[in-house]
Amino acid sequence: MSYSYGTLRPMTTDTPARLLQLLSLLQTPREWPGGELADRLGVSRRTVRRDIDRLRELGYPVQATKGADGGYRLVAGKAMPPLVLDDEEAVAIAVGLRAGAGHAVEGVDEASVRALAKLEQVLPSRLRHRVSTLQAATTPLTSGDGATVAPETLTVMASAVAGQERLRFAYRSGDGTESRRLTEPYRLVSTGRRWYLVAYDLDRADWRTFRVDRVSDPLATGARFSPRELPTGSAAEYLRQSMYRRQETYEFDVTFAAPVEFVVARLPAWLGPPEPVDEHSCRLRATAGDSVEWLALRLALVDCEFTVHEPPELLGYVRELGERLTRAGKAPDRLTD
Amino acid sequence: MSYSYGTLRPMTTDTPARLLQLLSLLQTPREWPGGELADRLGVSRRTVRRDIDRLRELGYPVQATKGADGGYRLVAGKAMPPLVLDDEEAVAIAVGLRAGAGHAVEGVDEASVRALAKLEQVLPSRLRHRVSTLQAATTPLTSGDGATVAPETLTVMASAVAGQERLRFAYRSGDGTESRRLTEPYRLVSTGRRWYLVAYDLDRADWRTFRVDRVSDPLATGARFSPRELPTGSAAEYLRQSMYRRQETYEFDVTFAAPVEFVVARLPAWLGPPEPVDEHSCRLRATAGDSVEWLALRLALVDCEFTVHEPPELLGYVRELGERLTRAGKAPDRLTD
DNA sequence: CCCTATAGGTCAGATCATGTCCTATTCCTA
DNA sequence: TAGGAATAGGACATGATCTGACCTATAGGG
Known part of the structure; x- marks a missing residue:
């Protein structure tokens, strides 16, 4: 088990770095005696206590067991601390989220794609390989109607929505015609098992919904925009109306x-x-x-x-x-x- | 969108805290101009540059776009940085991993459980509710042979394995007899869709494998132990032999x-x-x-x-x-x- | 009862971090 | 082609902070 940020730099005189390192050590589900922490961090025992205090002030609830065989341990608090994952765990989460992207649970799906985008943004490239290899080994539940969504497409789109960047992509509409679109992406919505992008189409100068499985080569152009107001309340509502008009159900x-x-x-x-x-x-x-x-x-x-x-x-x-x-x-x- | 550690404490003169905050801001997939960061963090622009430098020295690859409309952005590096998740993302990951715990991909499964244990160790209690509610709404793929594994059981076991703590649980063996076991858990192994615990049974004074779906009320006693050596090479190998002996396939x-x-x-x-x-x-x-x-x-x-x-x-x-x-x-x- | 943990106070000295200057460089846009 | 806006980074004085070495108090386990 390797805790990258825990073991990579044993000699650091930098306080913030040490705090991150401590946080990473405490996230292993076990008890850490102060002495061991002091050794690992290369500082005195007193400083470890001070660091733990600081973490507590920052809102991370560090629980201490007193007496012999005691130690420190990070427990659940009121806010999420930064998760320090080792390589395998990061890959596992990425694979899990990508597998789930197809048939997600209502209410979690777009958060799940956001999390995936966040993770893949910083996922080291050597791990990317492993993720895609493993994902290929996964058999999705889909009954092979071909309308599967590439997780990459979803994450690119999620990033563009979050970053308010224009999005360019190729689109194959229902009757088979291909077109290239330049859009201001507004929101990703999933209904049941399918994903839709609600976006403002710059060429058509109007709002559109796009089925994500019909999108290819999505590219965030980097150009920023300030979000327009969607005529119909929420994106989900807009999508519902749009689907109803098109009789896609x-x-x-x-x-x-x-x-x-x-x-x-x-x-x-x-x-x-x-x-x-x-x-x-x-x-x-x-x-x-x-x-x-x-x-x-x-x-x-x-x-x-x-x-x-x-x-x-x-x-x-x-x-x-x-x-x-x-x-x-x-x-x-x-x-x- | 709320970034807990980003907005909770706007006035902090604490450097490490600010670094964490900066890390959290940079994890949003978008460009951050230095001025905006300076505003949010309540420090001067120069300090922001210094902080970014520090992050880079720590190994986080912060990419900077120069020129007008430039800004900072966290990109993929050689190690995983700590993931700063908002509430919804944390819930999404937890739900995703729990859903995947049943029918995992070979080679990722135990890492996935480890990640889940790590996450749930620090998951705020109010989010716990949401996770279990949402998980109840998920329909597992299982064809209802009743042998489903409670994710809680898996995470408790994974923590015990990682923390080298003794594990006590109730076990219902194949022929229906109930017993209480006190074990030194060695490794969790999954084959196909089923989970097994390889552990040293203290009462029987020998190694055993347990089907996790037959375990109930697992409890880490807190008592530490130093791991024994498994007679047969790896845990997976031991499990294979054990299953072969018992003709469970x-x-x-x-x-x-x-x-x-x-x-x-x-x-x-x-x-x-x-x-x-x-x-x-x-x-x-x-x-x-x-x-x-x-x-x-x-x-x-x-x-x-x-x-x-x-x-x-x-x-x-x-x-x-x-x-x-x-x-x-x-x-x-x-x-x- | 003793040992070993955490918890925390105080103090001196070294270190570090900050803001305000400054200039160099790069890129986009007009 | 020129200008503006962004990152990049050096120098410096001031003030805050951090650390280690003392110290005592307290709680749990064998």
Whole structure:
């Protein structure tokens, strides 16, 4: 286990540097006796106590166990202290966040992309390799409708939104036409499993929404702008209206042969809760913007009997999947072994 | 957007505090002109330059854009700088890591748990609420075989391993008998989707492996120990042997009607690659420790025709799932609407 | 009861950090 | 092509700060 900023420079007479180093040491989940800290930091025991005091004044709650076998330890406080991660931990977080970027939880997703952007901004390049390699090894849950979002695209966009920099990218619209866009990015929004960028399109001189999976080669130009006011309240609201106008959603209607609680625990929360029909079944009517393939798998994952009422496409795909599995489950013609 | 340590204490004459604050400001993915930094930090422009110099000496690569519209910005260096996260980002990372704890990527998983433990050690309590609430809203991919691992259990264990503290917990063994264990935890290992603790059992005076999903009420006692030497090389190796002895795995054998590349991209990498049969099909023989239900879903997600050869249980479950989906896809008897 | 931890006070001397000057350099824009 | 605005950095005097070496008080474990 290597704590980069803890062990790299053992001889530093610089106070602020020592404080950072101390913070990094204390973040290891264990007890640190004052003597050991003094050794590691190359200062006297008294100074360590003073440093700990300073950390406390700064708001980091350092807990001390008195008596023999005592020591210091960083505990939960009222604000987040700076996280000191070693290489592997940083990679793990990056991979985790990138994997989650596809099918995120409502309310966390854009914060998660922001965190990812922050992390990747400072991620050493040798770790970048490992992240992309490992990410390639991850199998996303997506049912292969091809509309996967590159995490790089998301982070570039998030940086541009945060930094108020103009964003240029290539866009492939719904009917397949390609175009290049120069925009003032306003906000990233995710609905269910899909990401959208709400931005002011400078060429068209109007607000637009872009599906992130149709964006390629995003580039923050570096030019700053002062944000315009979005005509319709929030970005999420604007997106909702825009999607509604374009009919990019469909309604579905399914009955499950299981109690509401059972179903609710096995479906993404953003679909909303089903309404109970009776004690042993419930019915879900909702709107989805995702492909029917994905929805069908989601339904299969619920792991109970169900019936599809709407839409016909979903019905068709469920039937097809059922037949495929039935074929797969037939006693196999023995292959050559 | 609130940067806790950036805005909480505007008047501080303390240099180390100011450096941390500066680090936090620079972590926003944007350009910061020196004047603005000077204002925010309440010091002169010259001092800001000096601080930036100090950060650079500490190893944080601060990039400066010269000329009009220039500014400072933190870029990737050779080591990870401490991450300064705001509340939402911290929550997002925690939720992401907890969600990923179930079905992690090989090679990242235990680092991911370590990172989670580090983060939760210092996560303010008000954020803890949000994390658990949001996590409840997440639907794990697990096919409901009940063997889900509580992230809290994992983090407590990871802390105990890192801090070399004795660990006490209740264990429900395979045949259902309950027992209390006092152990010296050695390493956490994950295989595929399941977590194991390799530890020295003090009562039995021997090494044991424990399935984490069968552990409850884990408690780090606080008592330290000096790690013993594991008789068999690495923890992963020990676990493999232990599982082999107990026959906790099964072999499966499936043929896909799709090229190797197609299948490989849609299956977890730790299953290993299938071997090509011909240009349009390939066959996968591997060992799984997971439930057949989970494996069946994984196969369905591959989204191509396939045939199950072994084992019979898998064959049965695939057939059952297929029939259920076929029933679900039948033209529904119209319910009362 | 003793040992070993943290906790904190005081003091002198060395060190460090700050703001205000100054000039050099680079880049964008007009 | 000239000008403006930004970073970069040297010099210096003043004042604050930091450190180590003393010291005592207090709490827990064996």
